[in-house]
Amino acid sequence: MSEQTSFERFDWTVERADQSVRIDKYITMQQADWSRSQVQNWIKEGRVTVNGVPVKSNYKVVEDDEITLRVPPPRELHIAPEPIPLEIVYEDEDVVVVNKPRGLVVHPAPGHYSGTLVNGLLHHCKDLSGINGVLRPGIVHRIDKDTSGLLMVAKNDRAHLSLAEQLQKHTVNRKYVAIVHGVIGHEMGTIDAPIGRDPKNRQQMAVVFENSKPAVTHFVVLERFKQHTMVELKLETGRTHQIRVHMKYIGFPLVGDPKYGPKKTIDFEGQALHAATLGFHHPKSGEYLEFTAPLPEDMQKLIAVIKD
Numbered sequence: 001m002s003e004q005t006s007f008e009r010f011d012w013t014v015e016r017a018d019q020s021v022r023i024d025k026y027i028t029m030q031q032a033d034w035s036r037s038q039v040q041n042w043i044k045e046g047r048v049t050v051n052g053v054p055v056k057s058n059y060k061v062v063e064d065d066e067i068t069l070r071v072p073p074p075r076e077l078h079i080a081p082e083p084i085p086l087e088i089v090y091e092d093e094d095v096v097v098v099n100k101p102r103g104l105v106v107h108p109a110p111g112h113y114s115g116t117l118v119n120g121l122l123h124h125c126k127d128l129s130g131i132n133g134v135l136r137p138g139i140v141h142r143i144d145k146d147t148s149g150l151l152m153v154a155k156n157d158r159a160h161l162s163l164a165e166q167l168q169k170h171t172v173n174r175k176y177v178a179i180v181h182g183v184i185g186h187e188m189g190t191i192d193a194p195i196g197r198d199p200k201n202r203q204q205m206a207v208v209f210e211n212s213k214p215a216v217t218h219f220v221v222l223e224r225f226k227q228h229t230m231v232e233l234k235l236e237t238g239r240t241h242q243i244r245v246h247m248k249y250i251g252f253p254l255v256g257d258p259k260y261g262p263k264k265t266i267d268f269e270g271q272a273l274h275a276a277t278l279g280f281h282h283p284k285s286g287e288y289l290e291f292t293a294p295l296p297e298d299m300q301k302l303i304a305v306i307k308d
Contacts, residue, residue: 007047007070014065017199023048024057027069029202042069079108079134084120089291094159094283095152096125096138099293102148102270107136121153128153129160140164141172141238146258146270148296149176150278162283167238173279176233176243177222177295179272179302180252181262184229188220191246195239204259205241207249215239217246228255228306232276244271255302268302 128138196212
């Protein structure tokens, strides 16, 4: 296959808010998996043009600039199995359910090919579905590095397709427990607000009403403290950082959230968010399976601190 037909093309039009940003930084902000050094290499290779003309990394973008990036096809990689301790909640020939600890990255990304959940899974069970490619074998959905809790993984392509379809049809039961800043006065609520990339900070998501996708989160208050609330949240959709963005939007950001929360007021690493319940229909038998994972020790300690 020729270079002309094998690359993946990305196009952006610079908005006024991004004016005067270096082009290497601008492109890096468009995609979380791209490092600045990788983008600079693409610029050196002539894969980036502005208004049809190649530029250097220090070029500062101007409003209405038309930027094009042609990303080369991914090189074949071997993701090595690693003996990473995993808490396997359920496993059969089709599916694995894992209770992921906070701080563990789900899958490898360019420049970071080891020490992930995928590396541990390949060591544990050898075979995973290939639908998501070499970097994300078996991964049907993911949770953030600093979110703990339950994740389902497909061992073969048939199982992967079934689980992905259930996610798309919103029939997977996903409930999270979070500790948020502020005392929520009502017992329950629904946040129905579209999510897209934050126009003021392209590395974050936000509730925006243009270039966004529908997002719905339901919540129930579990316990109130003096300055905080523990809530259970049920996802109807699965947008990037959905819970974190929605809770910030209604004025109750997650404790410890490095992106969407206030500056650190409590010593807690990452957002206080735990994927506590996961329910789905088995891809082969059709039987409904549901699993729960208790709050991790760090969140239990956090509750003890805020109670005092």
